[in-house]
Amino acid sequence: MPLNPTVAVVTLRATLGRRRALLFAIAPVILIVLTLVLRAGRPPGTLWPERVLGDFGFSVLLPLTALVIGTSVLGAEIDDGSIIHLLATPVRRRDVIATKFVVASVLTMLFTAVPELIAGLIAPSGAKLAFALFAGALVGSVIYSAVFVMVSTVTARAIAVGLLYVLIWEALLANFVGGARILSVGHYALGVANAIAPDQALNAGLSLATSLVMAIVVAAGALVLATRRLTSFAITGDSA
Template sequence: MLRTTVARLTVRGLLGSRRGLLLLVVPGLLLLMSVIARGSSADKQQLTATILGQLGLGTLVPLLGVVVGTGVISTEIDDGSIVYLLAKPLPRWQIITTKLIVAVLTSWVVAAVPTLLAGLVLYGTKDALAVGYAVGVLVASTAYSSVFLLLGVVTRNAVVAGLAYALIWESVVGNFVEGARTLSVQQWGLAVARAVAPHGGISTNVGLGAAVPLLVLVTVGAGWLAAVRLAGLTLAAGD
C-alpha cells in the first residue's frame, strides 16, 4: 500500500511539472522528424540508422533519461519533502525500486514507443529494424533511469551533471571516440538492437556478450548505490 502511494506521488510529481511537457515535446520531435524525412530520396536504411541511432538513441533518449531519472526524486530532496517520505515505515531500497520502476516505465512509454513508431514510419517492418531500435531503447533507457536516479540522490546538481554526461559522453565521445564506446550506454543499446535486427545495418563496436552484462551491472549497481545513499540521508535528517 505504501509503495503504491510512493508510486502515485512520484508519477504526479514527474508529470505535473515542466518535466511533463518535455516528456511530450522530445518524442514529438523525433516523430515529426521521421515524418518529414520519410519523403527523402536518401537510402532509407541509412536514414533510419541516422535518425533512430544517432539522434534518437544517441541524444534524445539520454536527455529523456535525465528528465525522468532525476525527476522522480531530486525535486523531493531539493525541497526537503523527502524527509516525510523517509519517515514512513518503508525500507529505503523499496523507495528506490518503486521510483526506479516508475522511471523505467515512463521512459519506455516516452522513448521506446515513439522510437518504434518512428522506425515504422521511416522503414516499415523491413529487416525488423524498427523493432530492433525499440528494444535497444528499452534496455538503454532502463540503464539511464537507474544512473540518473543515482545522480538525483547524490547531488543537488543532478540535472546539470546528467546533461553534461548525456551531451558530452553519450552524444560526442560515445559516437566518435572508438576506445570509449565500450563504456557508452548508447553502444550497449545498439548492440542489443543489432542482435534483434541483424540484417538492419546497425553498427557498433560492442558485442552482445559485453553489452548485456554491462547493462545489468550498471542498472543494478546504480540502483543499489542509490538505496545506500538514501539510507545515509535518513541518518543525516536525524542528526
C-alpha cells in the first residue's frame, strides 16, 4: 500500500493535537473502569464479560471511537480547507487516502483493541476471550476506519452521518434484524472474535469466512470510493 510519511506525520500531529488524545481515551477508560467495578462487585460465572466487552465494546466503544478518529484524519482538513495545501502538490490521491486510512486504523486500534485486551485480561472470563476480542477489535478498527474515511469524502456532515449509521444500523438493526448482520462491521468483528473463542453470549451472527470476506469487500470498496471522491475534490461554497 503506497504510504506517504509526510502525510502520516502531519495527520498524526493534527489528529492528536490540542489534547484530542484525551477525548479518544474517554470511552476506553470507561470500559476498563466498568470492568474493574464489575469484577469487584459481581461473582464469577455470570455472562457480564461478554456483554460488556462484546456488546458495549463492539457496539459503542469501537464504532464511536473509529468514527471520531476516522472523520478527524481527513474530514477535519476538508472542513477547515487546509486539505488544499496537501492537494496542491503532486502527491497521488490514492496515497493520501491510503495514508489517512492507515493512521486512522492504527489510532483506532490503540484506543479500542488495546483497551479491549486490557479489560479482557482483567475480567474473569480468561485470556482466550481477551485475545479473541482483541483480534475482533483489530479487524473492526480497520473496517470502520475505511468506512469513516470514505464518509468524510462523501459528506461535510461526516460525524452526523456516521453517528446515525452507528446508532441506527450497527447498534439497532444489526442486532435485531438477522439479515442486516451481513452488512454490519460490528458483526464482522464479532465473527472473528467468536471464531477464536466460541461463545454464544457474544451473539456473533456471522461465520469467520463470511466475516473476513465481507470485511475485505467493504474496506476495499470504501477505499476505492474515497480515492475517487478525493481525486474529484472540488472547492465548494465558492463566492465566485
